[in-house]
Structure formats: C-alpha cells, structure tokens
Amino acid sequence: xxxxxxxxxxxxxxxxxxxxxxxxxxxxxxxxxxRTNGQYAISGDGEASSxxxxxxxTFIQKFLVMGFSEESIAKAIEQNGENSDLVLDALLTLKAIxxxxxxxxxxxxxxxxxxxxxxxxxxxxxxxxxxxYDEDSWSSDSDYCTNSVKQCYVKEESSSLSEKExxxxxLANMGYPVEEVSIAMERCGPEASVSELTDFIYAAxxxxxxxxxxxxxxxxxxxxxxxxYKKRKMFNQLCxxxxxxxxxxxxxxxxPKPMIGFGVPTESVSAIVRRTIPEQAFGPPFFYYExxxxxxxxxxxxxxxxxxxxxxxxxxxxxxxxxxxxxxYIHNLPTENRFPLLPLPxxxxxxxxxxxxxxxxxxxxxxKLNCLQTAIGSARLTDRIRxxxxxxxxxxxxxxxKFVLDQCRKWNLVWVGRNKVAPLEPDEFEMLLGFPKNxxxxxxxxxxxxxxxxxxxxxxxxxxxxxxxxxxxxxxGMNVLSLFSGIGGAExxxxxxxxxxxxxxxxxxxxxNRNIVRSWWEQTNQRGxxxxxxxVQQLNGDRLEQLIDSxxxxxxxxxxSPCNNLAGSNRVSRDGLEGKESSLFYDYVRILDLVxxxxxxxx
DNA sequence: CCGATGATGAATTGGACC
DNA sequence: GGTCCAATTCATCATCGG
Numbered sequence: 001x002x003x004x005x006x007x008x009x010x011x012x013x014x015x016x017x018x019x020x021x022x023x024x025x026x027x028x029x030x031x032x033x034x035r036t037n038g039q040y041a042i043s044g045d046g047e048a049s050s051x052x053x054x055x056x057x058t059f060i061q062k063f064l065v066m067g068f069s070e071e072s073i074a075k076a077i078e079q080n081g082e083n084s085d086l087v088l089d090a091l092l093t094l095k096a097i098x099x100x101x102x103x104x105x106x107x108x109x110x111x112x113x114x115x116x117x118x119x120x121x122x123x124x125x126x127x128x129x130x131x132x133y134d135e136d137s138w139s140s141d142s143d144y145c146t147n148s149v150k151q152c153y154v155k156e157e158s159s160s161l162s163e164k165e166x167x168x169x170x171l172a173n174m175g176y177p178v179e180e181v182s183i184a185m186e187r188c189g190p191e192a193s194v195s196e197l198t199d200f201i202y203a204a205x206x207x208x209x210x211x212x213x214x215x216x217x218x219x220x221x222x223x224x225x226x227x228x229y230k231k232r233k234m235f236n237q238l239c240x241x242x243x244x245x246x247x248x249x250x251x252x253x254x255x256p257k258p259m260i261g262f263g264v265p266t267e268s269v270s271a272i273v274r275r276t277i278p279e280q281a282f283g284p285p286f287f288y289y290e291x292x293x294x295x296x297x298x299x300x301x302x303x304x305x306x307x308x309x310x311x312x313x314x315x316x317x318x319x320x321x322x323x324x325x326x327x328x329y330i331h332n333l334p335t336e337n338r339f340p341l342l343p344l345p346x347x348x349x350x351x352x353x354x355x356x357x358x359x360x361x362x363x364x365x366x367x368k369l370n371c372l373q374t375a376i377g378s379a380r381l382t383d384r385i386r387x388x389x390x391x392x393x394x395x396x397x398x399x400x401x402k403f404v405l406d407q408c409r410k411w412n413l414v415w416v417g418r419n420k421v422a423p424l425e426p427d428e429f430e431m432l433l434g435f436p437k438n439x440x441x442x443x444x445x446x447x448x449x450x451x452x453x454x455x456x457x458x459x460x461x462x463x464x465x466x467x468x469x470x471x472x473x474x475x476x477g478m479n480v481l482s483l484f485s486g487i488g489g490a491e492x493x494x495x496x497x498x499x500x501x502x503x504x505x506x507x508x509x510x511x512x513n514r515n516i517v518r519s520w521w522e523q524t525n526q527r528g529x530x531x532x533x534x535x536v537q538q539l540n541g542d543r544l545e546q547l548i549d550s551x552x553x554x555x556x557x558x559x560x561s562p563c564n565n566l567a568g569s570n571r572v573s574r575d576g577l578e579g580k581e582s583s584l585f586y587d588y589v590r591i592l593d594l595v596x597x598x599x600x601x602x603x
Numbered sequence: 604c605c606g607a608t609g610a611t612g613a614a615t616t617g618g619a620c621c
Numbered sequence: 622g623g624t625c626c627a628a629t630t631c632a633t634c635a636t637c638g639g
Binding site: 566 | 628629630631632633634
Binding site: 255257381449 | 605606607608609610611612613614615616617
C-alpha cells in the first residue's frame with residue numbers, strides 16, 4: 001500500500017530533513033509534546049541507532065534526541081553516572097524546574113518527596129488557573145499516582161498548589177496545551193492518573209488530526225507510523241522508570257487461565273461473576289468492543305482506560321468451536337442468563353472435519369485448530385511434509401514428527417489423504433467461525449480476499465453468547481451501529497439469536513466486505529434498513545445526530561477495531577495501538593462518546 | 604492490473620529448572 | 622530471583638504468471 005511507510009519505520013534518524021529543526025526547537029522552547037512533535041524515532045531500548053555524531057557517545061545522543069540540552073545531559077551524567085534511568089530522572093526533574101515560571105533555586109536531581117498540603121488557595125497565576133477549571137467539580141484529593149508524580153517532579157515551592165493545579169502545571173510543563181489538559185481532566189474525572197490524562201489528550205489530538213472537516217492548518221501533526229508508537233512507548237517508559245517504581249508500575253491486565261471470560265456454556269466451571277460497571281459506562285447504548293487478546297504489553301490497559309476502566313472479558317473460542325481464537329471483549333452487557341446459539345457447533349477437529357479422521361496419524365494429538373488467520377500454508381510446505389512422512393513405513397521418527405507437527409500447528413494444516421496435509425478451505429473457515437456456508441463466496445471476491453476477510457472476523461458463536469442477553473430486552477428488535485463490520489459477524493450473530501434488526505448502520509472500509517453484508521442482508525430477507533458507510537472517520541457529530549434522529553437512537557454499538565498492528569503474526573508493522581490502522585480504536589471511543597452524549601441530550 | 608504464492612521472526616507468556 | 626524452552630499469533634510484502 002503506502003510505500004513510504006517502510007521509510008518511516010526506519011530506526012535511523014534522518015538528520016537531513018526539517019525534523020532536525022523541530023528537535024532543536026523542542027530543546028530550546030519548553031519541552032513540547034513528546035509524542036506528537038517531530039518525526040524522530042527511538043529504537044526500543046532507547047538507543048539512537050546508526051547515524052552517529054562524532055565525539056558524542058550514543059549514551060549522550062539518545063538524550064539529545066529526546067530534546068534535552070547538552071549542558072543538562074552532561075550535568076545529569078556527572079551526578080548520576082551512565083545509568084539511563086537515573087539520568088532521565090534527573091533530566092526530567094531539571095526540565096520541570098527550568099520550565100516552571102517561578103524562580104527556582106538549583107536543586108538536586110533527586111528531590112525528596114514533598115509533603116503536599118491540601119491547601120488549595122494560591123495566588124499563583126490566578127487567571128491562568130481560573131481558565132483551567134471550575135472550582136466545584138473537583139475534590140481536593142487526587143489519586144495516588146498523580147500525587148506521586150508531583151512528588152517526583154514538582155518542587156516544594158509549589159506544594160501550596162492544590163493537587164489539581166499541580167497536575168495541570170506538571171502536564172503544562174511537559175508541553176501539553178492547558179486547554180487540552182483541562183478537557184482531559186473533566187472527561188477522565190478527578191481520579192485520573194497522569195498516564196490516563198496524557199492518553200486522553202493524545203487520543204483527542206489524533207481524532208482531530210483525522211477529522212476531515214477540520215482545516216489542515218488547525219490539525220495537530222501526527223505520525224501514525226512506528227515513530228509515534230516508539231515515542232509513546234518511550235514516554236511510558238519514562239513514567240515507569242520513575243521512582244517510586246511500585247506506583248508507576250500500573251498493574252498490567254493479565255489473561256485468565258482458562259481463558260473463559262465470565263463463563264462459557266461448555267465448561268461446567270462457570271466463573272461466578274459479580275462485576276460492577278461504572279455509572280458512566282451504562283447505556284444507552286450498550287456497547288461491545290473486541291480485539292486480539294495477545295496484544296503488545298500495555299495495549300489492553302490503554303483500551304480499558306478509554307472504555308471506562310471496564311475489565312476486558314478474555315475468551316478463547318476453542319471453548320465454543322473447533323478452533324482457537326483468543327480475544328478480549330469489553331462491554332457493558334449483563335452477564336447473567338446467557339445462552340448459546342443452537343445447534344452447538346462441532347467442538348473438535350474430528351467432528352468439524354469428519355473426512356480427516358481417516359487419515360489422522362496417531363502421533364498427531366491435536367483436537368483443536370489454532371487461530372484462523374488471514375493467510376494459509378503454501379503448497380510447497382505441504383509437499384515437503386508429504387515427502388518427509390512418506391520416507392518412512394509406519395511412524396516417522398520423533399525428529400520428523402516434531403517438524404511436521406510444528407508446521408501443522410503453525411499453518412493449521414489438516415490430514416486429507418495418506419501422508420497428505422492441506423490448509424483449510426474458505427468454506428471450512430466459514431463453518432468454523434459460525435457463518436453460513438458460502439457467506440463470503442462469489443460476487444466478485446477472490447479466494448485470497450475470502451481468507452483475509454474471514455481471518456479478520458468474529459467467531460459468531462462466541463459473540464452471540466455474549467449478546468444473547470439482549471434478546472429478552474429487545475423483543476421489538478434493535479437499532480445497531482456496527483463499526484468495522486467486516487463480513488458482518490455482529491449482524492449474523494444477532495440474526496442467529498433471533499433478534500430483529502430494525503436499523504443497522506454498518507461502517508466498513510472494504511467494498512467487497514460491504515457487498516458481502518449487503519448480499520447476506522438481502523438473502524436473509526431482512527425487513528429493516530441497512531445503511532452503509534465506508535469510513536469511521538466520516539462519522540462526525542452532525543452525521544451521527546442525523547442518524548440518531550432518523551432511527552430513534554442506537555441500542556447497541558458493536559465493533560472490533562483493526563488488529564493488524566497488534567497481532568503477533570505481523571512481522572512488519574506490529575506498532576501497537578498507535579499503529580496506522582489499529583489507532584482507529586480511538587475513533588471507536590470517539591463515536592461511543594458522541595453517541596452517548598447525543599442520546600443523553602435527546603432524552 | 605489482479606490474484607495467487609512463498610518468504611519473512613519477534614513479542615509475549617507460561618512452565619520447568621536452577 | 623534468573624534462564625532456558627515451548628507454544629502461539631484477526632499479517633505484509635515482493636514477485637510472478639495470466
């Protein structure tokens with residue numbers, strides 16, 4: 001697609017472009033937005049790679065690249081030695097002090113934690129603060145994390161400021177526009193940590209950058225490539241490397257074992273779930289968000305933060321069908337009285353693909369397939385496997401068995417003849433994922449595209465199980481806003497549950513996918529209206545208001561945003577949540593917020 | 604141009620072991 | 622604690638033939 005992307009991915013620092021000016025700019029102006037300014041990229045460990053400046057060690061260079069002055073770096077190294085964490089700590093402290101509007105005595109890089117008084121009265125820059133917040137919407141106590149940040153960064157002289165003022169000051173010193181900090185604090189609430197606030201600000205900037213109705217010169221500069229991700233990662237790393245460590249090590253969301261979420265129909269050990277959903281998260285509408293469970297570190301923490309801190313429900317679809325599919329779901333649906341789709345799908349390879357039973361060797365212990373992906377094994381590979389197995393009468397030696405099994409697991413190969421393995425057919429994909437046969441067949445879609453669309457889809461039985469609680473609640477049918485619809489996994493799930501679809505607004509980039517959904521809609525004789533959009537970014541407030549006006553509001557907002565920058569199979573651009581496609585998650589959040597506010601206004 | 608094909612690892616987690 | 626091993630993973634790209 002975009003050829004230039006690979007160039008952006010480079011870890012090399014391009015000193016010949018205007019980016020250099022921006023870097024120097026950040027050095028001498030205040031420390032501006034670390035994540036959205038400039039185009040430089042830092043490799044994962046913080047080492048600046050390749051282009052070396054004579055006379056400077058890479059240790060110094062990496063701090064120069066971050067925008068610190070040579071003088072400060074030298075000072076920090078002198079005091080702390082060549083320890084990255086300590087030096088960064090010192091530099092950030094110095095930066096906070098330098099950028100502070102008040103006169104500062106020189107301070108040691110490691111400040112003693114200061115005791116913050118709860119006295120919120122201050123004459124300091126009163127007008128400035130008046131613009132920033134309104135007094136009664138905030139309590140005087142802030143959360144532990146925010147507090148500790150200030151203990152680390154803010155000098156004692158500002159301890160007379162309220163918690164909130166200090167947070168604003170801190171973020172302003174980091175280069176975040178005060179207005180945006182203010183908005184973020186209102187939106188995230190008084191309990192929000194600095195990390196949450198910066199996340200929100202970043203998302204807001206990103207959403208604005210993508211708003212097609214904003215003039216170009218108003219948009220913040222964003223880099224959707226890996227550079228932005230790395231800067232962000234670096235920022236998080238900065239936070240995490242601060243002391244006291246325990247406070248910044250926000251607990252990472254862990255995957256449950258077994259991965260059955262809040263319960264599956266097949267396991268007798270149903271997890272007894274009493275979960276509390278924050279009031280803000282209550283509908284209308286109900287919402288349901290999905291993505292890969294095995295995302296890079298911290299991604300689900302971020303996703304959860306943006307979706308009201310709701311705990312993700314991690315479920316492996318191998319408890320529903322014959323193929324694994326480890327996914328996380330965040331939703332505000334009730335979890336009591338779920339029921340599965342009938343008939344129950346086959347749960348083993350044997351049952352799902354009976355013709356393979358005859359050829360299945362005793363030394364292949366698989367009963368479940370691995371995750372169905374977007375590409376299949378090559379003919380050359382199956383040929384190699386045939387030759388390897390053919391060379392022996394009876395059981396091949398362990399060495400060969402291991403090779404064959406490894407490849408079969410990797411590529412989801414099944415036994416279709418004597419010594420013959422093969423990748424799954426597209427219609428087998430459809431069946432395993434719970435779609436009607438030929439759902440993706442014909443109408444101008446290629447075989448390759450079928451694999452791709454199916455590999456990117458929901459497992460219908462899994463999602464339907466979660467959505468089943470809606471059936472009794474909406475006996476007269478539902479209005480559904482379906483984002484990133486793909487081949488219509490959500491629509492198929494609701495339909496198979498017997499839930500009437502009154503109005504479905506479906507947003508899907510791919511034309512072949514839209515055709516598939518449209519075709520399914522007609523074939524199943526739907527009475528309701530199916531409205532197409534091709535781009536989530538075109539769904540702004542005005543358009544949503546129109547849609548909500550015309551259909552009377554949405555009952556369900558459902559969708560799984562692009563996973564390709566999160567998925568383990570991606571060797572090229574696994575850039576995390578800020579990746580080119582996966583960052584569309586923030587549009588899900590944006591649209592959810594818009595729908596909620598429009599609907600609450602109209603009630 | 605389109606569609607099919609084959610080559611291309613790393614990140615993460617969990618368990619065994621020391 | 623640390624270290625190694627095993628398992629898993631909604632993919633991307635250049636290339637080639639029609």
